[in-house]
Amino acid sequence: HEGMYTREELKELVAYCAERGIEVIPEIDVPGHNEALAAAYPEFFCFPDHNTKVSTTGGVGLYLVCPQKPEVWKFYAAVFKELKDIFPSKIVHLGGDEAPTELWExxxxxxxxxxxxxxxxxxxxxxxxxxxxxxxxxxxGQTPQFWYEGNAGIYHPGETVYAWRQDQARQSIDKTKKAGLNLIMASNEYCYLDFPQIQGQYNWGWMQTTTLRKCYELDPAFGKSPQETGHIRGVHAAAWAEHLPDLNHLLYRVYPRAMAIAEAGWSPMNVRSWDNFRRKVADHRAFVLKRFNYDLERTKENEPPFRWENKK
Ligand SMILES: [Zn+2]
Incomplete structure (x- = not known):
């Protein structure tokens, strides 16, 4: 709800990442999670509400765009065209998560x-x-990806979905295989790096503490055989920013847990070693702190629950 990237800034980011072998995949969440759209174009929605305000907190909204309104399709065609100009990736993440269908009904x-x-x-x-x-x-020439919401039947064979809900991750493996989907494992109790990582850290009343060791224990196959899990394409670590006040705090939350998720993606369970991993993390510590110009004291001052108005 604060600020935006210009087209030039995004292009610069994409180029910076490309030089380092990183592909940036944009996400346009549909048909929900779009309160800003509802505020700007209320007429795109089933029951236009001209008083809609952009929310300043995270959460799930009831507003879904109305698929029966032709202007919605014109709008997204224009959005995807502009997106393609900025992001050369052949993939666009379409979200699809947390979209309650009460208003469609x-x-x-x-x-x-x-x-x-x-x-x-x-x-x-x-x-x-x-x-x-x-x-x-x-x-x-682009293809979609989605956040998996438990009903594999709403996606189409060959598409890629991300399992993110803790209660659905394990069963998503069988269901997506049956439906001919590719799966990326992002089960939140291992993979959400905005969650607190130390016991006692503030959790906004709902986030569970996800320690470095917990992240390291991620088995993307959840104990299933290679035959059952050949459609799992990798792992994904999410860092949702609505409770991260600045870049310093983002790094504080992301590291060193991102290293654990990375190793979970590279290494089969039978070659994993917590002790060996800890040794490697210690080796990387100085590099990470220096490379990111990380300020631990500043992070402590900014320990949640911070207030947005104090962040500047
Ligand atoms: Zn409608």
């Missing part, structure tokens, strides 16, 4: 469309919505 236009297409429910409408989004991306 009530919307007269959506109801009519479901009846006409003989759709059983809003989940089928979601599947159709994703398919239309995918065909928009295909025009630019």
């Amino acid at each position: 009530k919307c007269p236009l959506c109801r009519q469309a479901r009846a006409k297409a003989s759709m059983r429910d809003e989940q089928e409408q979601m599947r159709d919505f994703f398919a239309r989004m995918t065909s928009l991306l295909a025009k630019n």
